[in-house]
Amino acid sequence: MATFINILNKKVFSKEDIICLLAAKGNNQNLLFEKSGEILKQNIGNKIHLRGLIEFSNICIKDCLYCGIRKSNNSQKRFVVSEDEVIKSAMNALEKNYGSIVIQSGERTDKVFINQITRLLKQIKSLSNGKLGITLSLGEQTLDTYKKWFDAGGHRYLLRIESSNKKLYNKIHPDNALHRFDKRLEALYNIRKAGFQLGTGFMIGLPFQTIEDMADDLLFLKKIDIDMVGMGPYIEHEDTPLYKYKHLLVTKKERLELALKMIAVLRLMMPDINIASTTALQAIAPDGRERALQYGANILMPNITAGNYSDNYNLYEGKPDTKKNITEDSVNAIDVRMMNINKMIAYNEWGDSKHFYNRKTVLNYYRN
């Protein structure tokens, strides 16, 4: 007991400390959540920033073994949202005073796609008079493409490393040039070089993943001095190769608890970064996202994709669908949900990563 509290109060955590925190159960787990909630309040306050999520397309050139929209999944209907509809969703976010949007898509690297995104960024920037902050989550691209998108108006970029353990990464991805761990690392480096606030993250509770791997994942974030993180529980998808390892998984509830502990420990380790409360948390428990926001997360991403496309953005089973989200995440409803946990939505603010600016003054990563 005493040792657990000693660890909790540390400022710097060893791998052993992190493993001990991630293994916490019962009373210790509650102590961890209390502490991370306090650190969150001290550093971020009770503000929640919104990112209106636009799922642009589920067409993907990648074949990740866990993902429902992988290229080889023929049972997946494919869509691309029209440019008009993306603009409409963005303007909808603006009207609702969301402050920021995220444009997310299956991965494509062809010219048509790159130019389409560039066009959309410029249009959204100009139509919103620069008021909407824009996060991109569009996979591995070249440095030139990242620069192009940054110049067009994106300023935050999220690319999950999925697992920082190269061996585990290789187990959950096909063995070919499109899916190389080192390329993913290089992409992260290039995103930062292009000027973006950098985000990454993992899936938690993957087959073959150990608690040591998870501790290493958190240390990886510290090492690369990340600005933003989005991580959530792995949820098996029937139409993917990884599904055959279903028997190796801990229960969904345990994966949720692990994900919440990862968020809490990360908040202790990196008090001023942005941490997203991801959709996958809610897919396991209705209050999953709220719990994450109490224990360490400060970003919420309501789905605002126009139309019914998102029914086909099936990354994993049980992903909450858009129609439901429109009601659940309608502005008043999230206001009430946040008030119930003593949080306040910060409307009309970008809600950039404080860590980015704290670091920028030192390393001079500069925009404009």
Ligand code: 5AD
């Ligand atoms: N379970 C949980 N998250 C998943 N993702 C993809 N497939 C799954 C799954 N089965 C996440 C990955 C990816 C993001 C787009 O969705 O982390 O980066």
